[in-house]
Amino acid sequence: MSDRDGLIWLDGEMVPWREAKTHVLTHTLHYGMGVFEGVRAYKTDQGTAIFRLQDHTNRLFNSAKIMRMPMPYSKEQLNDAQRAAVRENKLDSAYIRPMCFYGSEGMGLRADNLETHAMVAAWTWGSYLGAENMEKGIRIKTSSFNRHHVNVTMCKAKANGNYMNSMLALREALDDGYDEALLLDVDGFVSEGSAENFFLIKEGVLYTPELTAALDGITRKTVITLAQDLGFEVREKRITRDEVYVADEAFFTGTAAEVTPIRELDRRAIGSGTRGPITAQLQSLYLDIVHGRSEKYRDWLTLV
């Protein structure tokens, strides 16, 4: 990722991509206390637009607040940085990664002179779980790793260090031949994917786990709104893995994953074993919206 042309926003300046470096004694590199976002910009007939930019920036600031990381920039500055990262790199569509981290001002857990730095990079990133899987659906397994207990790390913060749990779960799933992991919470109820929120559909009703150990996903919020606008009932509840086995449909949501159908959990086909009809309807509407093809939800788009 480091050897490419382009520009990265770093601490208020656009710097050449290859020069956007940090010291090996960067505190976050050692201890994982940093916060980040995953944001997508899409090509629309009015130009390139970022989906729910303000919501993502709000969550970034909330994550920093939870981690008690002082933020040296305003929300407006971070919004402008994300728009600039897409625009200055001349990207029609992009995955945008804002990240705030502690620098190399000090080492050790007791370092009291740390400064928060901020970077924003943007690059082209296609379908997160494979274009063909957006129709066929993915195969997932229940992970042997639980999602964090809500009082171990802070699950409403999109914090760098939380993603060791995600990587352990995802790598186990991939090694076992699956496309993604489904993580249970410490009580054994379904929480979320390694980088996605989870939904199932049973007899026309959508169910999604109560947030607790899961990230408060922006795509999850979006899909709940869309489903309700389409007249579907959406319930947040504790979900067991075997409720997924006998569900009619299931899917993941996320900025990177968008709306990705799940066709199988733990070698049990879900419903017909492919993308279900309600999943297809929500996926199609979501993709119309992010590409600016829906007037009703245009407020969610910010032109770069």
Ligand SMILES: Cc1[nH+]cc(COP(=O)(O)O)c(CN[C@@H](CCC(=O)O)C(=O)O)c1O
């Ligand atoms: C743990 C987790 N849960 C749910 C979500 C969905 O949240 P939202 O994007 O606001 O709908 C994400 C986003 N995962 C981001 C990082 C992916 C990565 O591989 O890095 C993303 O989708 O951009 C998570 O990381």
